[in-house]
Amino acid sequence: MPELPEVETIRIGLSRLLPGLVIKAVDCPNPKSFVAGAGDVRSFLLGAKVLSVKRRGKVLLIELSSHYSLVIHLKMTGQLVFKGSSVHFGAGHPSKSLIGKLPDKSTRVIFSFSDGNKLYFNDQRKFGWVRLLPTTEVPNIKFMQKLGPEPLESDFNWQVLKARLSRRPNTNIKAALLDQTVIAGIGNIYADESLWGAKIHPQRLVRSLSDANIKNLHFAIVAVLLMSIEKGGSTDRNYVDADGKKGSYLRFAKVFRRDGQRCPRCNTEIIKIRVASRGTHLCPHCQKLPKVTGK
DNA sequence: CACTTGACCTGTCCGC
DNA sequence: TGCGGACAGGTCAAGT
Numbered sequence A: 001m002p003e004l005p006e007v008e009t010i011r012i013g014l015s016r017l018l019p020g021l022v023i024k025a026v027d028c029p030n031p032k033s034f035v036a037g038a039g040d041v042r043s044f045l046l047g048a049k050v051l052s053v054k055r056r057g058k059v060l061l062i063e064l065s066s067h068y069s070l071v072i073h074l075k076m077t078g079q080l081v082f083k084g085s086s087v088h089f090g091a092g093h094p095s096k097s098l099i100g101k102l103p104d105k106s107t108r109v110i111f112s113f114s115d116g117n118k119l120y121f122n123d124q125r126k127f128g129w130v131r132l133l134p135t136t137e138v139p140n141i142k143f144m145q146k147l148g149p150e151p152l153e154s155d156f157n158w159q160v161l162k163a164r165l166s167r168r169p170n171t172n173i174k175a176a177l178l179d180q181t182v183i184a185g186i187g188n189i190y191a192d193e194s195l196w197g198a199k200i201h202p203q204r205l206v207r208s209l210s211d212a213n214i215k216n217l218h219f220a221i222v223a224v225l226l227m228s229i230e231k232g233g234s235t236d237r238n239y240v241d242a243d244g245k246k247g248s249y250l251r252f253a254k255v256f257r258r259d260g261q262r263c264p265r266c267n268t269e270i271i272k273i274r275v276a277s278r279g280t281h282l283c284p285h286c287q288k289l290p291k292v293t294g295k
Numbered sequence B: 001c002a003c004t005t006g007a008c009c010t011g012t013c014c015g016c
Numbered sequence C: 001t002g003c004g005g006a007c008a009g010g011t012c013a014a015g016t
Helices: A004-017 A041-045 A094-102 A135-140 A144-147 A158-165 A173-178 A188-197 A211-230
Strands: A025-027 A034-036 A050-056 A059-065 A066-071 A078-085 A107-113 A120-125 A129-134 A273-274 A278-281
Touching: A004 A050, A004 A059, A004 A078, A004 A211, A025 A041, A034 A078, A059 A135, A066 A078, A066 A135, A078 A094, A120 A144, A129 A135, A135 A144, A173 A188, A173 A278, A188 A211, A188 A278
Parallel strands: A034 A129
Antiparallel strands: A025 A107, A050 A059, A059 A066, A066 A129, A078 A120, A107 A120, A273 A278
16 A cells, blocks of 8 residues: 555655665575565675665665665565664653564564664565666666656656647556556556546546646646645554554545545535545545446 | 456454 | 455566
């Protein structure tokens, strides 16, 4: 579930904690979670200092002084949690219980730093991965090259959104929003929330959308992503930030996982359907399907 | 080529 | 209580 706001929240947390730390050891309880290129990986990891923590779409980039970078994709259940060696949590601190239990059976990679701090990559379903790549090659790997624009960059306007969507004219708008080559960073939660905000039915074909629709959608995407970052992201099942804390966005969500509840705009009951083989939440009154557009 | 579906995994929940 | 199966959903490979 980590989508752009969750990954950005983790990035903000890690960029407070990691820069300047020197990697002392890396353990991989699940070797498949760590994909290293050819050559002696250890020499580019051990003794390397963390320079910065960046994000592209849903991917985290940890740049090291060895001219290599750690590239991390959390997929659905990945977590990156930092455990300080000398941090004292007050009673009832939300992260105390989780952090205290690390490592656990979902721990896939452990980074140990020379000052005793540790960074845990936990991933229940093992879909996520960590790669070590030369920093200059990171933008050249296929995954990165195919990514669409960053929706929170200042040059992402409605005309850009329209141009990107034109790559997928015959699919439904929900599938297009989930396509990372169209726009980077949107997943199931923010696709549903953005479409509700723009009053667009998820099954509308992309080519049926008017300019006004696309302007509304652009506005909704940016607003929803910014609001979620402000709330620390969404915790649906197991997302936590770098401090082990959950996000609160879902308390403010309008439709996601609110089937059976009332639309805050028109009081109609929110429904859940399947679109692009994903659970999809919408208000059937605010988000109407114009005619018989397939499916 | 454009688009959709299944596989990758594990934990949880639901019905029998 | 236990068990089978559906479901969760990001991305790539395979299928239509």
